Amino acid sequence: MxxxxxxxxxxxxxxxxxxxxxxxxxxxxxxxxxxxxxxxxxxxxxxxxxxxxxxxxxxxxxxxxxxxxxxxxxxxxxxxAPEPIGRELTITELADALSASHQGWALDLSPELAAHMAVGLLRTLDVRTRPDATGGAS
The missing domain is CATH 2.20.25 (N-terminal domain of TfIIb)
Structure with a gap:
């Protein structure tokens, strides 16, 4: 043994x-x-x-x-701490939301610029979906 x-x-x-x-x-x-x-x-x-x-x-x-x-x-x-509501957005979802919120302005955001802005925002912010939101990212 x-x-x-x-x-x-x-x-x-x-x-x-x-x-x-x-x-x-x-x-x-x-x-x-x-x-x-x-x-x-x-x-x-x-x-x-x-x-x-x-x-x-x-x-x-x-x-x-x-x-x-x-x-x-x-x-x-x-x-x-309670669990956060919603889920974290991906870079693509946030870029799409940024582009959609900017439509109709004189200069629309290019997909590349929206993606660049999304990366910068997600480095510093906790961006989550809202359960009451309609359309856009879900």
Whole structure:
């Protein structure tokens, strides 16, 4: 009977405390103001050494006291965000919608320009269909 190889496992992550809102109070010095930074899963804080792969921390909001620089993590806000209504538009659907909304003007959008505009918009915006919309993208 052989023994399975030893494998080090990371401890299970503890649940993050809920987001305390804009009026966070530092647990160390009771100062009522804190900076907030979004941190993606696996990322380290700026003051931590990056060792042996990604951090075990989940996606989170990092809070930092503006007086004493104490740092703590909180859950994302809101933790139970509702699913967005509709679905994301594709580049082609958004380009078609841009062209359709521009028809009748002195200069119509070329398909190439509409596609270029759609790519730029989708890089910065979450564009979704509306359930009450008629025609156009669905």
């Amino acid at each position: 052989s023994t399975p190889p030893f494998r080090a496992t990371a401890p299970a992550p503890t649940p993050l405390p809920p987001y305390t809102g804009d009026d966070a109070t530092c647990a160390k010095c009771a100062f009522p103001e804190a900076r907030t930074r979004y941190r993606k899963a696996g990322s380290y804080r700026d003051d931590e050494m990056t060792l042996f792969g990604p951090s075990p921390r989940p996606e989170r909001l990092e809070r930092e006291c503006l007086r004493c620089d104490y740092v703590w993590d909180e859950a994302l806000n809101p933790p139970d």
